[in-house]
Amino acid sequence: MTCRLCEGTVNNLLFLVHGYRIARCTSCGFVQVLDQPRQEQLDQLYKENYFNSNKYRDINTLNKELLLRLQLMQQNIPVAGARVLEVGCGSGEFIYLAKDYYDMSGFDISEAAIKIARERNPLLSEHLWVEKEGEQSNLIPEYYDAICAWDVIEHLWAPVFTFQRLIKCLKPGGYLFIIRVLRALILGLHMSFETLFAFTFLGVSGFQSLLFAMWMDIQDNERLYK
Secondary structure, three states, rough: OOOOOOOOOOEEEEEEEOEEEEEEEEOOOOOEEEOOOOOOHHHHHHHHHHHHOOOOOOOHHHHHHHHHHHHHHHHHHHOOOOOEEEEEOOOOOOHHOOOOOOOEEEEEEEHHHHHHHHHOOOHHHHHHEEEOOOOOOOOOOEEEEEEEEOHHHHHHOOOOHHHHHOOOOOEEEEEEEOOOOHHHHHHHHHHHOOOOOOOOOHHHHHHHHHHHHHHHHHHHHHHHOO
């Protein structure tokens, strides 16, 4: 099979989990689920219970992580009111924290998640939406000062395609924040045997391949603009 990251050959089968094959690309090391889930399977996975169950034992730990992410963003984007899009915003915890500093928007694949996010951020309801593959997109080219994807990359079926689309929505000189890649690798490999919520597992070499593919796409776009 063809690797979804580097288009190399995926023939190193590692695991069989709930009927899904997990294999490694021999070229870039990208570990990936080979059998793409149907939309109804994703809808079943990302229901309200998924977002109501706290991944931490106490809310203070969650708040500390959200604050660290906001501080990272503020170090790079000190301008108040900058337009920021959160990809895979879930139930809107980070948007709730960051909305006093930035003009926040967000989307998620889950209707249940967006329902919770709108309840948590009622004044931003029109800026929170459901976005699914194959449906009309609300993304606007060259609109955002920054785009953040916290703990999202392991949920993506086609990370290169997804981030290439997102890069086009950044203003020139905008920021794309991708965080916790190695943490996602470890947590994803562990949790996938319970629910198979992760579809990609990026190690260091795989993440380097992703960055290279994104960089090549940026260079192509710059040549088109000139």
